[in-house]
Amino acid sequence: MLLPDRMGDIAEDEASFYSNAEDYWKEVPPTVDGMLGGYGRISSIDINGSKAFLQKFLGEGEGKTGTGCALDCGAGIGRITKRLLLPLFNTVDLVDVTQEFLDKAKTYLGEEGKRVGKYLCSGLQDFVPESGRYDVIWIQWVIGHLTDDHLVEFLRRCKKALQPNGLIVIKDNVSYEGVVPDDVDSSVCRDLKIVHSLVARAGLRIIHEEQQMNFPKEIYQVHTLALR
Secondary structure, three states: OOOOOHHHHHHHOHHHHHHHHHHHHHOOOOOHHHHOOOOHHHHHHHHHHHHHHHHOOEOOOOOOEOOOEEEEEOOOOOHHHHHHHOOOOOEEEEEEOOHHHHHHHHHHOHHHHHHEEEEEEOOOOOOOOOOOOEEEEEEEOOHHHOOHHHHHHHHHHHHHOEEEEEEEEEEEEEEOOOEEEEOOOOEEEEEHHHHHHHHHHOOOOEEEEEEOOOOOOOOOEEEEEEEO
């Protein structure tokens, strides 16, 4: 069993942790199936679950989150932007470490892509979102590519990038115990307790959390967390 101290090893060799991930994604085809590691068939289940989750918070009135601008983190070719964020928000920005994916997004998003504000090519460990710009910052299947310290720092920067009543959403796989490394794509999968502790370190609180249902049994559980 690999326990959380494995993250210490990764932090020591941080440069290759990031460069190996970049190399991995450069070889991945810019398709929905590529974005989902061969699990393209789960895309609709994923999007429908995310939409039901997000719509609990959006709208007019006290404490509700606005629908002006969203940020898609680790956006890839824009699968989530196209099917979840553009239908709900006026403007969406995309950030991804792989320029080829962002180039592909421009055609993949079609006519609605006119409402994309910015295509930003950066790893999240280096990315500084614009202060006060976003109603929702959506971070899906990408936190495993950040070290603990970089994830905490990134979440702190995201907090500053929110509009009043804005929301940060993390949707990701969680392990059963500890930190499980994936040497194929140079990422890690953390258990829920560790994710909770990193969120708290970033000065954020979890206002709602759900498990995504109806995913294949063989993949890790996926949890969605809304943070403010």
